[in-house]
Amino acid sequence: MSLQTRLIKPLDVLMLRGNKSFGDAGEHGTSSMPPSPSVLSGALRSFWLAEKGIDTLKFKTMPVTELKEPLLSQLGTPTDVGSFRLADCGLVRKNAKINERIYPLPSDLVLQKLTKDDNSLTLYALQPQNLASDFLGSYQGQLAILKAPAGKPEGGYWLNEAGFRAYLKGEKPNLSHLIKTSDLWKSDWRLGIALDNQSRTASDGQIYTTEAIALQKDIFLTVSITGANDFPQKGTLRLGGDGRAAGFEVATHSLLPTIQAKDKRIKLLLTSPAIFSNGSELPSLQDLKDGRIYFDGGSARVVTTSIPRHHVISGWDLAKWQPKPAERVVPTGAIYWLDDIQYSGTSLQTALQDLLLCHLDPQRKAEGYNACLIANWINP
Numbered sequence: 001m002s003l004q005t006r007l008i009k010p011l012d013v014l015m016l017r018g019n020k021s022f023g024d025a026g027e028h029g030t031s032s033m034p035p036s037p038s039v040l041s042g043a044l045r046s047f048w049l050a051e052k053g054i055d056t057l058k059f060k061t062m063p064v065t066e067l068k069e070p071l072l073s074q075l076g077t078p079t080d081v082g083s084f085r086l087a088d089c090g091l092v093r094k095n096a097k098i099n100e101r102i103y104p105l106p107s108d109l110v111l112q113k114l115t116k117d118d119n120s121l122t123l124y125a126l127q128p129q130n131l132a133s134d135f136l137g138s139y140q141g142q143l144a145i146l147k148a149p150a151g152k153p154e155g156g157y158w159l160n161e162a163g164f165r166a167y168l169k170g171e172k173p174n175l176s177h178l179i180k181t182s183d184l185w186k187s188d189w190r191l192g193i194a195l196d197n198q199s200r201t202a203s204d205g206q207i208y209t210t211e212a213i214a215l216q217k218d219i220f221l222t223v224s225i226t227g228a229n230d231f232p233q234k235g236t237l238r239l240g241g242d243g244r245a246a247g248f249e250v251a252t253h254s255l256l257p258t259i260q261a262k263d264k265r266i267k268l269l270l271t272s273p274a275i276f277s278n279g280s281e282l283p284s285l286q287d288l289k290d291g292r293i294y295f296d297g298g299s300a301r302v303v304t305t306s307i308p309r310h311h312v313i314s315g316w317d318l319a320k321w322q323p324k325p326a327e328r329v330v331p332t333g334a335i336y337w338l339d340d341i342q343y344s345g346t347s348l349q350t351a352l353q354d355l356l357l358c359h360l361d362p363q364r365k366a367e368g369y370n371a372c373l374i375a376n377w378i379n380p
Contacts, residue, residue, distance in 0.1 A: 037368030083227030086368030170376030
């Protein structure tokens with residue numbers, strides 16, 4: 001089935017609270033932005049059920065015989081996922097001519113401000129290097145090392161599409177490719193008072209704040225799905241906490257460049273959070289040996305990694321009508337440097353993507369986790 005893309009524009013602020021506990025007096029409910037793949041996938045699936053007149057509360061106990069095509073084969077049943085899969089999600093800046101994708105900064109790119117002046121911003125790239133001979137430790141391989149003046153990295157920046165294309169080709173983006181988070185969305189903090197469930201009055205001292213997200217006028221969410229050729233082209237769905245309304249419509253994006261491994265080495269970039277069985281270790285079709293991973297048609301040696309701080313995801317199980325188990329994920333933007341690539345197939349990108357999906361729980365696979373792209377690894 002073909003890849004289909006939709007642009008989503010919230011009609012109100014979004015409540016996208018993450019997986020942290022929340023509810024005590026004085027607590028602050030922060031939002032997780034951009035939304036996790038499971039939030040977007042769940043919103044799309046719930047919309048399709050509602051559009052077909054199916055109550056999501058009754059879906060978990062609905063007999064399979066009552067589900068009609070195309071829902072039965074594409075959306076699936078409460079026990080078996082269908083062909084529907086979220087293949088990509090992110091942010092788009094829309095203007096009169098194009099829909100420009102916006103990407104999180106890959107973790108091997110580090111932005112530093114050398115002075116208090118914004119004009120001193122400098123972008124550096126981590127590079128795998130051997131450890132110094134006087135380094136004491138049991139690890140003898142390479143590490144991703146940053147060669148830059150001492151300073152604190154600057155956060156809150158994204159890459160525009162031109163910068164991301166340059167990155168995939170092995171080039172270092174320049175400062176003109178950077179976009180501030182404040183140019184994408186604003187935080188709208190709201191004060192709330194908890195209610196007593198019995199008296200339906202305000203609880204004493206139960207004041208809290210929550211963070212709502214307001215996208216800038218030209219910023220949209222984007223999703224690409226496969227295995228759902230009959231998904232509606234436009235509509236209004238419920239998204240995030242409180243089920244805030246968001247409209248969606250058909251869209252197209254320009255294709256990213258096809259990357260071929262140069263000198264038998266590449267960088268593997270996670271473009272969605274990833275769930276692996278052994279922490280941040282990549283899966284393999286065969287047992288790891290000498291640091292190599294094995295995939296359909298070939299193998300490669302894992303040189304080193306650049307992995308941001310892990311976070312935890314959960315979510316709501318629509319079929320079982322209960323919270324999903326909390327899982328630790330490798331964040332979007334993590335990098336794996338691979339070399340000595342031995343491959344006899346036709347698409348290294350497809351082979352590595354299939355590897356990351358092969359051991360993933362079918363439901364998490366349908367939700368869009370473990371997506372990746374390959375980029376050229378070229379030392380400066």
